[in-house]
Amino acid sequence: MFSQGQFIFAGFFFVAFSIAMIYAYRKDLALHRKFYKGNYKILIGFGVFIGILFLIKVFFKR
Template identity: 55%
Template sequence: MFSTGQLIFALFFILAFTVVLIVTYRKDKTIHKKNYKGFGWVGLGFTVFVIILFLIKHMLNK
């Protein structure tokens, strides 16, 4: 399906992308704490809302 070169490229791309994301997040961590207070609650509420929607969908399909 994929050649060896393509698989190696994908592996290195994913590795490099992950490293860049981690470094960038650590660099901006203090700014995020200051500007995005309370985001954890919003994220938790959104996650609970999506779970409830999936449960309703599952119940209505029975």
């Protein structure tokens, strides 16, 4: 389905993209700590909301 060259390109792209993302995150780490403090609460709330929707789906399916 894919040629060997496409797989090699995908591998190099993935490695380069990962390095660039890590570099960018490290560079902005101080800003993330300052402006995005407490984001884990939103993530937990979102997970609880998805869980409630799943429970509602299972409850009304019966």
